[in-house]
Structures are given as structure tokens and as C-alpha cells.
Amino acid sequence: MSKAIEVNNISKAFGSNVILDQLNFQLNPGDKLSIVGPSGSGKTTLLRILAGLDHPSSGTIKLGEKDVTHLDARTRKVGLVFQQPLLFPHMTVEENIDYGARLTGTFSREKTSDLLTAINLTETRTQFPSELSGGQQQRVALARALATEPEILLLDEPFSSLDPGMRQELRYWVRDLLDERGITSIFVTHDREEAMLMGDTIGVFYNGGFQQLASAETILQSPANPFVVQFFDNHLLIDQDHYVPLNKISFSSQATGARVMKAVLLQTSVANGERVAHVYVEELDKRLSLRLPFPHDGGSLDIFIPANHIYSFDSSRGAGRYE
Amino acid sequence: MNLYKIKPWLLILPALLFLILPAYGLWAAFSESIKDGSDVTLTYYHQLFTSERFLSSLWFSLYTSLTATLASMIIGIFITRSFAHFLTDSLPRLSVWLPMLFPHLVFAYVIILIFSETGWLAQMLTMIGVLESPGEFPILTRDNYGIGIILAYIAKEVPFVILMLFPVYNAIPPAYYDVVKTLGGSRMEQFKTVEWPQISTVVMEIFFILFAFTLTAYEVPAILGTNFPEMVSVLSYDWFYSGSWEDRPLAFAAMVTISLLITLMAFIGYMYVNRKRMRALRGRL
Amino acid sequence: MKYKILFYIIAGLLFVSPVFVLLLQSITTPWRFQTAQEMNVQLKSFAVLWSDPNLWTATIGSIVIGAFVLLFNFLIGITAGKALALYSFKGRTLMEALLLAPLLIPVLAVAMGLHLLMIRIGLADTWIGVTLVHLVPTVPYSIKIFHHAYSQLGKPMIEQAQILGASERKQFLTVELPLLKNAIRSVTFLTIVISLSQYAITAIIGGGSVVTLPMVFFPFLDTANPSIMAAFSVWFAAPPLLMYILIEGLLSLLPYSQTPWRNRA
Numbered sequence A: 001m002s003k004a005i006e007v008n009n010i011s012k013a014f015g016s017n018v019i020l021d022q023l024n025f026q027l028n029p030g031d032k033l034s035i036v037g038p039s040g041s042g043k044t045t046l047l048r049i050l051a052g053l054d055h056p057s058s059g060t061i062k063l064g065e066k067d068v069t070h071l072d073a074r075t076r077k078v079g080l081v082f083q084q085p086l087l088f089p090h091m092t093v094e095e096n097i098d099y100g101a102r103l104t105g106t107f108s109r110e111k112t113s114d115l116l117t118a119i120n121l122t123e124t125r126t127q128f129p130s131e132l133s134g135g136q137q138q139r140v141a142l143a144r145a146l147a148t149e150p151e152i153l154l155l156d157e158p159f160s161s162l163d164p165g166m167r168q169e170l171r172y173w174v175r176d177l178l179d180e181r182g183i184t185s186i187f188v189t190h191d192r193e194e195a196m197l198m199g200d201t202i203g204v205f206y207n208g209g210f211q212q213l214a215s216a217e218t219i220l221q222s223p224a225n226p227f228v229v230q231f232f233d234n235h236l237l238i239d240q241d242h243y244v245p246l247n248k249i250s251f252s253s254q255a256t257g258a259r260v261m262k263a264v265l266l267q268t269s270v271a272n273g274e275r276v277a278h279v280y281v282e283e284l285d286k287r288l289s290l291r292l293p294f295p296h297d298g299g300s301l302d303i304f305i306p307a308n309h310i311y312s313f314d315s316s317r318g319a320g321r322y323e
Numbered sequence B: 001m002n003l004y005k006i007k008p009w010l011l012i013l014p015a016l017l018f019l020i021l022p023a024y025g026l027w028a029a030f031s032e033s034i035k036d037g038s039d040v041t042l043t044y045y046h047q048l049f050t051s052e053r054f055l056s057s058l059w060f061s062l063y064t065s066l067t068a069t070l071a072s073m074i075i076g077i078f079i080t081r082s083f084a085h086f087l088t089d090s091l092p093r094l095s096v097w098l099p100m101l102f103p104h105l106v107f108a109y110v111i112i113l114i115f116s117e118t119g120w121l122a123q124m125l126t127m128i129g130v131l132e133s134p135g136e137f138p139i140l141t142r143d144n145y146g147i148g149i150i151l152a153y154i155a156k157e158v159p160f161v162i163l164m165l166f167p168v169y170n171a172i173p174p175a176y177y178d179v180v181k182t183l184g185g186s187r188m189e190q191f192k193t194v195e196w197p198q199i200s201t202v203v204m205e206i207f208f209i210l211f212a213f214t215l216t217a218y219e220v221p222a223i224l225g226t227n228f229p230e231m232v233s234v235l236s237y238d239w240f241y242s243g244s245w246e247d248r249p250l251a252f253a254a255m256v257t258i259s260l261l262i263t264l265m266a267f268i269g270y271m272y273v274n275r276k277r278m279r280a281l282r283g284r285l
Numbered sequence C: 001m002k003y004k005i006l007f008y009i010i011a012g013l014l015f016v017s018p019v020f021v022l023l024l025q026s027i028t029t030p031w032r033f034q035t036a037q038e039m040n041v042q043l044k045s046f047a048v049l050w051s052d053p054n055l056w057t058a059t060i061g062s063i064v065i066g067a068f069v070l071l072f073n074f075l076i077g078i079t080a081g082k083a084l085a086l087y088s089f090k091g092r093t094l095m096e097a098l099l100l101a102p103l104l105i106p107v108l109a110v111a112m113g114l115h116l117l118m119i120r121i122g123l124a125d126t127w128i129g130v131t132l133v134h135l136v137p138t139v140p141y142s143i144k145i146f147h148h149a150y151s152q153l154g155k156p157m158i159e160q161a162q163i164l165g166a167s168e169r170k171q172f173l174t175v176e177l178p179l180l181k182n183a184i185r186s187v188t189f190l191t192i193v194i195s196l197s198q199y200a201i202t203a204i205i206g207g208g209s210v211v212t213l214p215m216v217f218f219p220f221l222d223t224a225n226p227s228i229m230a231a232f233s234v235w236f237a238a239p240p241l242l243m244y245i246l247i248e249g250l251l252s253l254l255p256y257s258q259t260p261w262r263n264r265a
Helices: A043-051 A093-103 A109-118 A134-147 A164-180 A192-198 A216-221 A226-232 B002-033 B043-050 B052-086 B090-101 B104-115 B120-127 B147-170 B174-182 B187-216 B219-224 B232-241 B245-284 C002-026 C044-051 C053-086 C092-103 C107-120 C127-153 C155-163 C168-179 C181-197 C200-206 C213-223 C226-235 C238-251
Strands: A005-014 A017-027 A032-036 A058-063 A078-081 A152-156 A185-189 A201-206 A209-214 A235-237 A242-245 A258-271 A274-281 A286-291 A299-306
Touching: A005 A043, A017 A043, A017 A209, A032 A043, A032 A192, A043 A078, A043 A152, A043 A185, A078 A134, A078 C155, A093 A109, A093 A134, A109 A134, A134 A164, A164 A192, A185 A192, A201 A216, A201 A226, A209 A216, A209 A226, A216 A226, A226 A235, A235 A286, A274 A299, B002 B245, B002 C053, B002 C092, B002 C107, B002 C127, B043 B052, B043 B245, B052 B147, B052 B187, B052 B232, B052 B245, B052 C002, B090 B147, B090 C002, B090 C181, B104 B120, B104 B147, B104 B219, B104 C002, B104 C213, B104 C226, B147 B187, B147 B219, B147 C002, B174 B187, B187 B232, B187 B245, B187 C092, B187 C107, B219 B232, B219 C213, B232 B245, B232 C107, B232 C200, B245 C107, C002 C226, C044 C053, C044 C226, C053 C092, C053 C127, C053 C181, C053 C213, C053 C226, C053 C238, C092 C127, C107 C127, C107 C200, C127 C168, C127 C181, C127 C200, C155 C168, C168 C181, C181 C213, C181 C238, C200 C213, C213 C226
Parallel strands: A032 A185, A032 A201, A078 A152, A152 A185
Antiparallel strands: A005 A017, A005 A058, A201 A209, A235 A242, A258 A274, A258 A299, A274 A286
16 A cells, blocks of 8 residues: 655755755554654744645655655645634635635535534534634634645644643544544644644654654653653653653662762642652753652752663663553 | 746736836936936036026925925824724724825815815804904915915825824734833823834835925925915926926926935935834844 | 714814815805805706816726726736735845835926837827826835735735645635735725826826816816816716726625625624
8 A cells, every 4th residue: 555645855955054854754544643843943844845835955755656746735635724724714614614625626515514514613604714713713724624635634733823721622623533534644733742642653853854753652661862852851861871761760769779869949839630849950950840759848859860760772672661 | 946936026027117117217307407419418407506496496395395294294193193093993994085085186276265365264264253354364375385285285195194104003012002101101201112113114104205295296386386486396397398498408407306305315214214223123132 | 982072073174174165165156255145055066067078088088097007006016015025035125115216206207207208109198108107106005005915914825725726816816816805995096096186297298188187177277166166176086986886896706705695694
């Protein structure tokens, strides 16, 4: 079976500023990829290139069997949902959804009403976008993109302009919709949690390429490099080669030989039903948030790092450390 | 890739072709003003600057257009800043657009209708007993001080100022005002720190558009002006159309002089605005 | 509330009263305090005005020239406005300044300078020549208005249309034009009124054989009475209003036009 999308050695530079450096990846039909990375790392440029709005300096893109590298955005079978809904303000909800479908010749009345049902906005059919809430508008934008029956759906931080409650709700809802319909999708975000919710595979994007392209579990079990460790905050980076899972660090001495470090308690807070200590470890010049089993009123603390849980990046292929 | 780079230039091509008209026109006017047969000469400029008629016309024009422009702008800015929030409603907006429906020359006639010695105002004031007879009404049209001209321009340009400024005012985030208010700023302070930085570029632009227009437009002074002093546009038009062809180069020379004058002033204004903007940018670094 | 009243007083005095005076004078006899106390309503001044064949020639001349000036303004304004708002290219700010510059040089100077050229290429004394010279005081405004409109529309909206598969033509018709409607209205209005204001440059290039409304208005000033002059002044509003209605009609033909009979929830 052919891949849904194959990206080979894509590079993009603006002048001497390299945005994408020899990027490779491929997705099977129905796969969901999340691309996560710091703001300004070029994730949006990557999506724009996949959509055909920008063109790569070199490399090729294949959608299914077809090489689309030199095809314009107008003729690629790609859907893109932006940060802003960007609905056409002079068209009704229904006209917005039909717009692309009519242009690509895939319009049918049934599909429109099916999509309206799916986004749960049938009753707003004849309303104008300005009459809808931000979340509703974004749902219409999604339906509009799906109506063209794209081979791949690209989503560029589509929830970032929504308020937190709405954002959370829409994440689950969109994920369900994409699963239900078996849509191949690439989801770009700077939010780690969102990346894990929206994709089965996560591409940690930095410095023009993927630092790691793996499942959330793999990233947790064996992060590929110091950048991934620091970006995800699942581990404490001890030096450029060694890290320790945060949940193995404790405030009380343990039998096995452990490394002890001095820490200063900065603040305590509560999250997920647990007391959390925010400490500063001077030796590593790092701030950490750790589960605090007992109340503590500030000042110095010792943290214990068990020697058998200090891993190095090359020898970290062992599984089952997080049982 | 290449097409993408060419595209904006393709789009701007019609505008570039259009620019040939004013550019060629100005160039031709200039070359006519220094042409003596096949020789280059400055005779006409010499004649111009020794002509009492031209010099008094120049001063009169500058005074009239500067007064009209500044008055229109002050009134326009005042109205816009005081009423910006409900200029968005359709009725107030419509009332501002109303004078835009009529050309300048119609407004020149309206001024005659209202302010002439036999006009509405004179007769009305007589009727309510302020004046003994309409003949006592001061001469405000075709007068020696350009009052009629100034009035016509104010009536026509205030709406223009409002329509240009209003979108800029509406784009100022209300929170800015609150900041100044909570810091105890006065109204003047509000204008200086919140509004002026936002509107200064547009104000400068409006000023030069209006100044250049009122300085050189023919229609209004032709209706409302006198023979002496006369606006430079009327004088040039007369020279251009006077029976003897000898005066034509003078018309060109006068127009070129005025163009240079405006360009110079606009350049200084532009540099001034830019210098301030550069400073603001540096301050931010 | 107090503000509102204040505004309407200012607007009434400054914006409405001049037009009101014109309207009133056009339907009353010239008012002379010494002779008659009351105003006499009459419609004769319009009858006199309309009976002048020159007026009709001039009205048609103004409308035809105005329509072509408007057409060129749309063409130049929309393309240049789009380029300035949506593309970044070398020399864009310079271009912006250059395209505004014609407003700063005296249009009288330009017309005088173009006069000889027009004679040479046979456009002097023709309505084509007059149309061309009327572009000079109008096009910079149109470019400015469309530039602003395209900036508000924004590049992402246009990219959205591309992603959905719209061809360039389709995108222009279904997305750009409908969203430029307000700009189109403003440009229509401004362009026609400015074109209608030009006496001097029309006289220079048209040489008296191209007759527009101002060409008839000036000689009327010396001969006609105030009522007829007022009627003539009011008549100046006819071409812009006519053109506005025409454009409004054309706009309603655009796809996705919000017309009263379109159902809304």
C-alpha cells in the first residue's frame, strides 16, 4: 500500500537562515502526526510548504503516488486549518463549508448536512460567521477543510486563539472526529500536552529538523537527546550525556547509593491532587518541580538521585523503567 | 518561484504607467519654463521674481491656503477626537459624507449664496434687526483677504479631514486612554501621549494634501476671488490663456516654482516625521 | 447624550446647512428682504435648467467621462492596492510614496505640461484626453483606499481560498470583490465627485470642445439668478448618485451578495 504522504529531504532557507534542514518523514493513511516545538522554530513554514503556500528550496513531497512538489496550493488535495478560523465573512456557514467542495467538484448536499451534523452546528446553517463564537467558527473552518475531501489535513495551532476551557473540549472532539473518519493529519502546536492528545506519533521539531520522531511513550522512556529532555520536562538533565526520570528523584534518602544535591525551595503549589515543590538546584543551575510528600516551610532541602536510574542517551534502549 | 517575485510588479504595472502622466506633465512644464527657442534660459524665472503681481499673488496664496488648511485640520481633528465613538453610526457618518457629494465649485457658490452682501446671512441679520440694511454686511466674498475662499475650503475640507482621520482614531486601543487616565494625565496630556503619536503621520499627510490642493486649485478662487490680490493658480491660468503667447512660459515657471516649493516642504515634513520615528525605534532597543 | 446633541449641532451647521441652503434656494424665488417678506416656492428654476440643451450635453459628458475615469481607477487602484498590501517587494515604501505624490503636485501644472503632448498625439480637445488628465487627481486616492481595504482583508484570507482550490479568477470574484465592496463604494463616490470638480484642467485639455458640467456652470455664474444657480448646484449631485446606484446594482450581482431576500437565521 502506498504512503499517504512522503517527505524526502525537504530543505528551506530564507537567505542564510536555514528553517528546514533535510527533513524526512512519511505517514500511512489514517496516521496522526503531531509536530511540537518552541515558537519560531519553523513548524508553520513546514506546514505551509506541505500545503503548497511556500516552496521548498530542495527535496520532494509525495501525496499518495503523486509528486506534488511543484504543484500550487490550489491544485493539491490538502486541507489546512489556520490559527484563526478565517471564515469568509460574507458567506453563511453552509456556503463556507460548500465553498471548497464546489470548487473541487466534490460537493453533495448530503455531505454538507453530514458535516454540519458532525460539527453539531446544523441549526446555524444560514447564519453568518460573525454570529458564531470562536469555537463554533473554528469547527466550521474544520468542516470546510474536510468538505474538500483532502488526502491529508494540516492543522496549525487551530485552538490557540480559543479560551482554555473551549480549547480542551475541542481537542477531544476534533481528535475523535479525525479517528472516526480515519483522516490522515498533521497537527502543529507548541503545547506538549496538546501534541500528545492530537497525535499518535510526535515529532519534536527544533533546529530545522526532528530531534525525535516517536510515540509519547518512547519519548518518555528514552528521549533522544538533551533538547528533548529539556523540552518535555519528564527528566532532569544532569549533563549533556546523562539524565534521570523526575519521578525517581526524591527528598528522602534511599538505601542504594544515591547522588545528593542541595536544593532551595522556591515555592510550593498543588496540582493533580499532589503537593508540588518548586526547587532550584544550584549545582545544575536548574529549576525543578517535584512531588513533595511532606509539608515543608522553605529553605534548603536535599534531593536524592538514585545512581541506578541515571541513564545516558546511547545506552537508554532498555524498556520498563516506568512501570 | 520567479513568478512569485514578478507578480507584485505585474500588479503595480498599471499604476506605474499611470505615473507617466504626472511625471511627463511636470517635466514638460519645467522644460517649457526654461526654453528660449533651442536655448536654455532662466529669463522667465527672473521675470517672475521681479514681477510685483506674481510676488503678491504668491504671498496671498500661501497665506490663504495655509489658513484654510490649518483651520480645516484643527476643526477636523477636534470633531474627530470628540466624537470618534459615534461616528461609526450611520446617521452621523452620512452627515459627514454629505458635503463630499458636491464639488468644490458648488461650495464656492454656496458661500456666495450665504455670505455675499445680498446673501442669506445679510438678509437674515437685517430681518432680526442686527443690521439696519443688508448693505452694512461686511464684504466676505470676492474680498481682499481671501475670507470667502477660506470659508469655502473649510466647509469642504473639514469632512475630508474627518473621513481620513476617523479610521486611525478608531484603531487606538481604549486601554491606552485608561493608562494615561490612571496615571493622572490631563486631556492635553492624553492628546499628546496617546493620540498624537498614532495620528501624526496621517495628520502630516492630510496637511500636505490639503495645502498643495488649496494652494493650486483654480475653481474656488476663480469664483470667490478678486483681481488683486489673486491666487497663483488664477494668475497662471490667465497667463496660460492670455491672448499673447509670450505669457505662457510665465505660467509654466509659476507652476514649476509652486511645485518645487511644495515638494521641498513635503520633504522637510517627511524628514521630520521620520526622524521622530527613528528616535522612537532607537528608544525601544 | 449631551455629546450627541453637540455633535448634531456642529454637523448641522457645518455639513448639513450648506446643502440645505442650496436645496431651499433651488425651490424658492430669490429672496429679497426689501421687496418680499416671504419665500415663494417654485419649481421653475429646475424647469429652466433642464430646458437648456447645453446642460444635457454637459451632464452626459460628465457621466461618460466619469464612468471611464472610474473604470481606470478600479483597474489601477485594485491592482496597485493589492500589490502594496499583500506582497513585500523591494522598494515598496518608495512605491507607496510615489503613488501618493501626484496629490502634492499642482494638477494645473500637469495639465499645462501635458497640453502640448496631447496636441501632438491628437488627444487634445477629445474626451479621451480629458479622461486621462482626470486620472491624475483621482488615482492616488483610489490606490490608497484599495491598499487599506486589502490590508484589512489580509493575506491569510486569500491563502485560505487558495487552499480550498479557488482559481485566481474565482478567488477574485468570490472572495476579494465581495470583501472590497465598501472600498468600491468610497472610490466610486470620490472619483466621480473629483472628476466633476475639474474646470481648469478640463478646459485646458478639452479646449472647450469637451463639455462637462463645470464648463457650463462657470458661464452661468454671470447670467443666471440664485435660484437657477442653486438648482444647477443641486444637479451636481446627480452624476455621483446615479453612478453610485449603478455600481450598487452591479455589486449585487456578485456571488454571495448580502441582499435583503437572502434568508438569515
